[in-house]
Amino acid sequence: MGYVLRDDTITAICTPPGVSAVGVIRVSGPDSVDVVSHIFRSHSGQDISKKKRGMYYGNIVEKDGNILDDVIVLVMKSPHSYTGEDVVEIHAHGNMLILRSIIELLLERGVRIAEPGEFTKRAFLNGKVDLTQAEAVLDQIIAKTKKSLALSRELREGHLSKKIYEYSEHIKTILAWVEAVIDFPEEEIPDKLWQQSLTQLCEILANMEQLLATSERGKILREGVIVSIAGKPNVGKSSLFNALLQENRAIVSPYPGTTRDHIEEYISLGGVPVRLIDTAGLREVSEPVEKEGIERAWKTIENAYVILLVTDATCINHDDIRLYKAIKENTSKTIMFIVNKIDLNENPKIPTLISENIKPLIFTSAKTGLGIDKLEKELISVLLGDSEISEDIMLSHEHQKESLLRAKKCIENCVQQKNLLPDLIAFELREALHALGEITGETATEELLDIIFSSFCIGK
Numbered sequence: 001m002g003y004v005l006r007d008d009t010i011t012a013i014c015t016p017p018g019v020s021a022v023g024v025i026r027v028s029g030p031d032s033v034d035v036v037s038h039i040f041r042s043h044s045g046q047d048i049s050k051k052k053r054g055m056y057y058g059n060i061v062e063k064d065g066n067i068l069d070d071v072i073v074l075v076m077k078s079p080h081s082y083t084g085e086d087v088v089e090i091h092a093h094g095n096m097l098i099l100r101s102i103i104e105l106l107l108e109r110g111v112r113i114a115e116p117g118e119f120t121k122r123a124f125l126n127g128k129v130d131l132t133q134a135e136a137v138l139d140q141i142i143a144k145t146k147k148s149l150a151l152s153r154e155l156r157e158g159h160l161s162k163k164i165y166e167y168s169e170h171i172k173t174i175l176a177w178v179e180a181v182i183d184f185p186e187e188e189i190p191d192k193l194w195q196q197s198l199t200q201l202c203e204i205l206a207n208m209e210q211l212l213a214t215s216e217r218g219k220i221l222r223e224g225v226i227v228s229i230a231g232k233p234n235v236g237k238s239s240l241f242n243a244l245l246q247e248n249r250a251i252v253s254p255y256p257g258t259t260r261d262h263i264e265e266y267i268s269l270g271g272v273p274v275r276l277i278d279t280a281g282l283r284e285v286s287e288p289v290e291k292e293g294i295e296r297a298w299k300t301i302e303n304a305y306v307i308l309l310v311t312d313a314t315c316i317n318h319d320d321i322r323l324y325k326a327i328k329e330n331t332s333k334t335i336m337f338i339v340n341k342i343d344l345n346e347n348p349k350i351p352t353l354i355s356e357n358i359k360p361l362i363f364t365s366a367k368t369g370l371g372i373d374k375l376e377k378e379l380i381s382v383l384l385g386d387s388e389i390s391e392d393i394m395l396s397h398e399h400q401k402e403s404l405l406r407a408k409k410c411i412e413n414c415v416q417q418k419n420l421l422p423d424l425i426a427f428e429l430r431e432a433l434h435a436l437g438e439i440t441g442e443t444a445t446e447e448l449l450d451i452i453f454s455s456f457c458i459g460k
Helices: 032-037 096-108 118-125 131-142 146-156 159-183 191-212 215-223 237-245 288-303 318-330 352-357 372-384 398-416 422-440 446-454
Strands: 010-013 020-028 040-042 053-061 067-076 087-094 225-231 263-269 272-278 306-312 334-340
Touching: 010 096, 010 118, 020 032, 020 096, 020 118, 032 087, 040 067, 067 096, 087 096, 118 131, 118 446, 131 146, 131 159, 131 422, 131 446, 146 159, 146 215, 146 272, 159 191, 159 398, 159 422, 191 398, 215 272, 215 372, 215 398, 225 237, 225 288, 225 318, 237 263, 237 272, 237 306, 237 334, 237 372, 263 372, 272 372, 288 318, 306 318, 306 372, 318 334, 318 352, 334 372, 398 422
Parallel strands: 225 272, 225 306, 306 334
Antiparallel strands: 010 020, 020 087, 040 053, 053 067, 067 087, 263 272
């Protein structure tokens, strides 16, 4: 891997900014216990620098001897800590002035502020977690739905790592046999043994394909998707937005142009974090403020994963067709056609261009709630497919998918190319192992690690 582990001591506030009952400061590194012992006075008189581990109640004391705060200090000695180093956590009152003052006392004694994700990076480099588990820590922090949280928990527990290690062990066994052929060419190797190896490689390929098939779902569960509600003015976009949210978030009015800028909220659909965006009504205008809102609406449509194109059941006309064509020209994303206000017209006439090109058509009444359940089910089907999420192992990061694809390609080269020389087979198998090692972190580059851990918050 070639990444150098720093041997200095770091600190950061681990709790979010703001006022709270408790704020936590973490200190990790060889001098963590000694440094904290110089600013902490235990009420029982115990010297934490002489203790292996424990929880202690006392005061943080400033240089002039004044008490800064009453705190609880947790001491965790290497290797029995999150980072694998000596770690001290200071649990103080959640006042940012107090927490920053404690940080200043630590910095005066040679401790430095941790970089984003550095605590977890040290845990990884010290062998406490592999790369998939380290990434799952961030996934747990940012999870917006129960299913995305469950996915991150499965990764944190090492389920993906176990699968990758299984691939690697099987490949290593075959590689050892191939290298024996290279080293001892005079020995006759039974054809049956090579056929068994081919069968095993084919089984690995099939298993890899199944895992790769989870990557889109895993990414959607982790990152969520944008669903944009678009359409002409006064077709009920804001009412539909409120109906999906099950609350009155957007202003509803019979006057065109009420929504001048987009409004957004997160909802969970089938466990998927959906960023639902209500946009301004799309029409030709000259008024500057509404025109700006319409331009933003088009940008939102371009970035959306799914577009809910809403029309009014009482007046579907050529403007809806022109709008559908315009959206179709600007994006290749899925367009769902929503015929709203069905309570006012139960049998609307749908233009042939729309009825023949968009399936299914969804009929709703945002006012009465009619058809909203069906809309949600159809939207979940578009996001996740027809089956429920049942896999306990998923790829959720793009680099994992890319590495597994490269490993799969190397194995395919071994299987598909007949009469491949043993040296070339060995090369392909080593490349496959290297690609798999990028997923667990064994062969990850310094650049990749920096990219991954820089996305963490500073206190983690």
